Amino acid sequence: MKMLLASFGRDFLDSLARVGSLNVMFYRTLRSLFPPRYDREELFRQLHRIGVRSLPIVILTALLVGVIMVLQSMTYVRKTGATGFVGAGAGLAVLSELGPSLIGLMFSGRVGANAAAELGNMVVSEQVEALRALAIDPIRFLVAPRFVAIVTSLVLLTVVGDLCGLVGGAMACHWLLDIDWRTFVAGLMEVELLDDFIVGLVKAAAFGGVISTVSSNYGLTVSGGAQGVGRAVNGCVVTTALGIFIADYVITWVWFQI
Amino acid sequence: MSEPTPVARLIGVDKSFGSHTVLAAVTLELPAGRCTFVAGPSGTGKSVLVRHLVGLLRPDAGEVWYRDLRVDQLDEQALLVLRRKCVYVFQHPTLFDSMSVAENVALVVKYHKGVKARVAESLARAQLERMGLSRLADARPPELPSGEQKLVSLARALALEPETLILDEPTTGLDPYAAFEIDAHVRQLKEQGVTLLVISHDLQSIRRLADEVVFLFDRQVRYQGGMQGFFEANDPVLDQFVHARVHGAI
Amino acid sequence: MALWITVGQMLSLSLWALLRLRLGGREMVRQVYETGNRSILFVGITMAFIGMIGVYELASTMEAVLPEYSTLGAATLQGLTREMGPIMAGLLLATRVGTGMAAEIGSMQVSDQIDAMKLCSVDPVELLVLPRLFASSIASLGLAALGTTIAFFSGMAVAWFGFSILPDTFMSLRFVVTGDLIMGISKALVFGFTVPLVSCACGFQASGGSEGVGKATTRAVVLSSFLVIVEDALITYIGEVLQ
Numbered sequence: 128m129k130m131l132l133a134s135f136g137r138d139f140l141d142s143l144a145r146v147g148s149l150n151v152m153f154y155r156t157l158r159s160l161f162p163p164r165y166d167r168e169e170l171f172r173q174l175h176r177i178g179v180r181s182l183p184i185v186i187l188t189a190l191l192v193g194v195i196m197v198l199q200s201m202t203y204v205r206k207t208g209a210t211g212f213v214g215a216g217a218g219l220a221v222l223s224e225l226g227p228s229l230i231g232l233m234f235s236g237r238v239g240a241n242a243a244a245e246l247g248n249m250v251v252s253e254q255v256e257a258l259r260a261l262a263i264d265p266i267r268f269l270v271a272p273r274f275v276a277i278v279t280s281l282v283l284l285t286v287v288g289d290l291c292g293l294v295g296g297a298m299a300c301h302w303l304l305d306i307d308w309r310t311f312v313a314g315l316m317e318v319e320l321l322d323d324f325i326v327g328l329v330k331a332a333a334f335g336g337v338i339s340t341v342s343s344n345y346g347l348t349v350s351g352g353a354q355g356v357g358r359a360v361n362g363c364v365v366t367t368a369l370g371i372f373i374a375d376y377v378i379t380w381v382w383f384q385i
Numbered sequence: 386m387s388e389p390t391p392v393a394r395l396i397g398v399d400k401s402f403g404s405h406t407v408l409a410a411v412t413l414e415l416p417a418g419r420c421t422f423v424a425g426p427s428g429t430g431k432s433v434l435v436r437h438l439v440g441l442l443r444p445d446a447g448e449v450w451y452r453d454l455r456v457d458q459l460d461e462q463a464l465l466v467l468r469r470k471c472v473y474v475f476q477h478p479t480l481f482d483s484m485s486v487a488e489n490v491a492l493v494v495k496y497h498k499g500v501k502a503r504v505a506e507s508l509a510r511a512q513l514e515r516m517g518l519s520r521l522a523d524a525r526p527p528e529l530p531s532g533e534q535k536l537v538s539l540a541r542a543l544a545l546e547p548e549t550l551i552l553d554e555p556t557t558g559l560d561p562y563a564a565f566e567i568d569a570h571v572r573q574l575k576e577q578g579v580t581l582l583v584i585s586h587d588l589q590s591i592r593r594l595a596d597e598v599v600f601l602f603d604r605q606v607r608y609q610g611g612m613q614g615f616f617e618a619n620d621p622v623l624d625q626f627v628h629a630r631v632h633g634a635i
Numbered sequence: 636m637a638l639w640i641t642v643g644q645m646l647s648l649s650l651w652a653l654l655r656l657r658l659g660g661r662e663m664v665r666q667v668y669e670t671g672n673r674s675i676l677f678v679g680i681t682m683a684f685i686g687m688i689g690v691y692e693l694a695s696t697m698e699a700v701l702p703e704y705s706t707l708g709a710a711t712l713q714g715l716t717r718e719m720g721p722i723m724a725g726l727l728l729a730t731r732v733g734t735g736m737a738a739e740i741g742s743m744q745v746s747d748q749i750d751a752m753k754l755c756s757v758d759p760v761e762l763l764v765l766p767r768l769f770a771s772s773i774a775s776l777g778l779a780a781l782g783t784t785i786a787f788f789s790g791m792a793v794a795w796f797g798f799s800i801l802p803d804t805f806m807s808l809r810f811v812v813t814g815d816l817i818m819g820i821s822k823a824l825v826f827g828f829t830v831p832l833v834s835c836a837c838g839f840q841a842s843g844g845s846e847g848v849g850k851a852t853t854r855a856v857v858l859s860s861f862l863v864i865v866e867d868a869l870i871t872y873i874g875e876v877l878q
């Protein structure tokens with residue numbers, strides 16, 4: 128029992144320390160973004176690597192999410208008879224909620240974990256120390272371009288994903304449920320979608336910030352060889368997932384207040 | 386010849402990792418424009434010692450000075466300024482393996498000269514050319530033998546045009562010819578008036594190049610003085626090191 | 636491609652072991668404990684947030700479409716049971732447990748420990764994978780149930796404080812039928828089986844030092860999360876057809 132409490136206490140202190148160092152990382156990243164002096168080539172390279180190469184997985188995920196949401200709201204519709212709900216329910220869920228958060232999760236798995244592993248390897252092989260010794264600020268050189276690329280890519284990918292999600296929903300209606308896809312679109316039109324679309328993008332930008340900050344932080348604090356890198360990647364995806372849902376709740380809450 | 390002013394000084398530096406004390410009250414001066422060698426058995430903390438000079442490590446106690454800067458109290462931003470003048474080349478070649486050799490050098494140029502990528506690249510190639518390394522420009526670092534990796538690391542550091550250069554075991558593990566090539570570069574730098582601090586247990590290099598020798602042993606500076614004095618010192622530890630005797634304190 | 640061969644091999648081996656009822660009891664119990672223990676806090680906290688977000692969103696959608704809330708609680712519980720509970724538990728399992736397994740087996744692979752095992756004629760799949768596979772299916776079931784419960788109650792709090800819906804009204808089992816329960820349970824079991832299968836295969840495929848371990852881990856999260864989503868769509872559709 129005492130041991131359990133002790134380990135719980137240690138975990139708690141560790142998490143507090145982690146939250147602190149995440150904030151420091153976020154602050155230093157933002158500071159290195161102004162004035163914008165990062166080099167454009169590096170940024171484009173990262174945008175390609177991060178954004179373009181994540182496109183297939185994002186499109187597939189979004190299509191499936193659209194399908195799942197339509198199937199799900201069907202069961203509700205069948206019980207209540209509110210057919211308009213197929214389009215509205217699925218559309219709102221995809222745009223404001225599941226689109227951004229599931230795309231965010233997939234993106235964190237592909238890009239965040241990758242960044243943590245990459246930075247972790249640079250730390251383990253002393254390449255980060257070497258940057259410091261060459262008077263190059265690792266935050267400005269390694270973290271800032273990734274931050275910009277990750278946030279931009281995730282927002283753009285969410286736009287694409289939203290579209291694919293709706294297409295997926297319409298296809299599910301048409302082929303799986305034998306509902307005319309026009310009913311789906313009519314349901315969509317019934318509700319104000321623009322607001323939800325925008326809140327979805329705000330969320331995507333925030334998730335991008337979370338993913339970039341967490342992965343850079345875990346990557347740059349690796350210690351202990353191959354196992355250390357594995358541990359960092361693991362910690363990174365877990366913390367990111369937690370961060371995504373906390374940010375999601377905060378934004379949803381603030382959004383409904385105003 | 387008058388005594389040259391020190392560029393860098395360590396005063397009473399202590400450093401431990403956990404319960405393992407690596408340096409105890411180490412005091413050291415680095416004279417300007419001279420070539421100082423640091424020698425000592427493996428694992429005595431030579432690398433740890435010099436990392437204090439560029440602020441990669443901070444002492445538990447004591448002071449580190451570079452000219453009139455108190456290095457151990459600088460923050461990261463101020464350290465970046467220091468590291469532009471005083472460059473440390475790592476013991477292991479720490480090239481960025483996602484970039485080609487030329488890009489590795491160009492990176493430094495781009496950051497510190499504030500030039501466009503294309504200009505930086507051509508300056509980098511010129512630097513490689515001067516060191517006779519043009520043939521490596523497009524190779525990826527992991528493909529190169531370790532001697533060439535070390536040469537490239539040196540080239541990358543020189544792209545900063547440092548006033549003080551710290552080399553951590555530049556010739557260890559190289560064949561005699563590659564070692565000779567590195568030494569030739571060091572000699573050239575010495576003639577250009579760059580202050581040099583070289584960690585090495587390569588006695589040949591020491592004979593060829595050293596003005597001063599610092600011998601580190603058992604957490605302390607055992608000897609600091611001229612090169613001749615190092616080889617002739619009447620100290621059993623130095624004697625054992627210089628003549629590679631099996632029996633003794635080391 | 637080589638990855639799918641490994642997955643196939645491991646799948647057939649594990650089904651064979653299941654048939655012969657050779658599950659290695661004690662090791663499996665330990666693994667269930669470890670898997671569950673490692674993820675319980677994470678899943679709990681995350682699902683609490685998901686419950687709150689879900690109810691917020693659902694309530695405002697209902698406000699826009701139906702304008703009344705009487706079905707909010709019932710719809711929430713149904714959605715959680717058959718959909719959000721299992722899929723989120725599956726995704727969280729992929730991030731928490733999947734990456735762990737890929738990293739663990741990956742670092743054993745790059746440091747030649749797996750080969751060493753084969754040289755002592757110990758089958759690494761039987762020793763490392765099988766206990767994890769069955770353990771994680773069981774743990775996944777538990778986590779999905781726990782997560783659903785937590786999400787429901789956190790959603791109830793939001794409904795109460797945010798939309799003034801009393802817990803009495805919210806707490807309604809009206810919509811949930813046996814079919815939903817079966818769907819939820821089968822999803823949790825399938826996800827719990829998929830995640831370690833794919834993640835361990837990624838771990839075995841690792842090569843090339845710490846870089847390889849990082850890559851294997853990344854690949855494990857992406858592939859297993861994606862498969863969870865695909866399987867979820869499939870099972871939902873099958874359920875839909877059967878009803």
Ligand SMILES: Nc1ncnc2c1ncn2[C@@H]1O[C@H](COP(=O)(O)OP(=O)(O)OP(=O)(O)O)[C@@H](O)[C@H]1O
Nearest residue numbers: 402407425426427428429430431432433434476554
């Ligand atoms: N970051 C660190 N954490 C813990 N211990 C360290 C760290 N860095 C160095 N040490 C310890 O300090 C001691 C001195 O290391 P150092 O690398 O300075 O030796 P060295 O004199 O450069 O030897 P070599 O000739 O092998 O390079 C070693 O025993 C090492 O274990």
Ligand SMILES: [Mg+2]
Nearest residue numbers: 431432433476
């Ligand atoms: Mg050393």
